[in-house]
Each structure stands twice: as C-alpha cells, then as structure tokens.
Amino acid sequence: MNPPRKPATKPRAAPLSHFDSAGQAHMVDVGAKAETTRLARAQGHIRMAPATFDLIKGGSAKKGDVLGIARLAAIQASKRTSDLIPLCHPLALTRVAAEFTLDARRHRVTIEVTAETVGRTGVEMEALTAAAVGLLTIYDMCKAVDRGMTIEDIRLLEKAGGKSGHWLASTD
Secondary structure, three states, rough: OOOOOOOOOOOOOOOOEEEEOOOOOOOOOOOOOOEEEEEEEEEEEEEEHHHHHHHHHHHHOOOOOHHHHHHHHHHHHOOOOOHHOOOOOOOOOEEEEEEEEEEOOOOOEEEEEEEEEEEOOOOHHHHHHHHHHHHHHHHHHHOOOOOOOOEEEEEEEEOEEEEEEEEEOOOO
C-alpha cells in the first residue's frame, strides 16, 4: 500500500545549491554576487564531570590553559574551513572571536564564535567549524581525566549579510 500523499499546497523546498541540474556536486558560482559585510555566530556545548569542570575553571589541567588553547584552535579552524568542507569557498576572514561561558551548575562549557568577512558568500561554515573544533580541543586536552565528556548542540545562532539578509535562530 502506498503512503498517503501530502497536500499539493505545501511549498516545494528550494533545490540544493551544491548540485547541478544533473545531480552532480559542484562548487557554487558566487562570481556575480555583490560583496557585502557578512557575519555568522555559532555556539556549542561540552558537558563533563564536575572534577573536569573544576580543572578547566581553575586553570589547573595538566596540559595547561584549556580555554586559551581551545580559543586558538577555534580561530585556526575557521581559517581552514575550506580545507575541511569540500565545496566551501576559501574566505578572507576579517574577524573571528571565540568566547567561552562556564556553567558550574551543569558542569558545561559553552563556546560562541563570531566570524566576519566582506565577500560574496557567507561565513556560517567558518563559525560552525570553529565552534566544533574549539569543543573538540577541550575534549582532547581533558580526555585523560574524563572520556565521558559530551559535545552537544552545535548550531548557527545568527547570520547577516548577502541577498538573504539577516537570520536569527529561534530561542526555543
């Protein structure tokens, strides 16, 4: 038996831009787009054991300043995004900032990355990659004492610039 059909009034999803008319992957041509100031903010969290959280908070982890190293890793990762994501354009970033918030009640560290450029394509992937690598660096530096850390909820919070304009994530 066939599944029920969806109503015909539902709008069709936009085609994925990284595939041509034959369904082959390709790098999107952004040559005709106007250069605009573009910004993206991304965030993610890492939960850990209370003792691990205390090591990070106190700056007493065996490998050194965990958050300082994670900040540098996040910034470096943003600059290498096009090396990691096959169809991502290399960008000249004008600013990348990585900030950490410590939540003692949840034994959780949150990273928020802001990436900016002036160009023809957005910086969402750079911000998301930076957030992920920043959290992975925390994991790497603390795994000797806590292999049960959990990286979660990496997501885009905001993007601005370009033809599609300004977008904010819902707060639910």
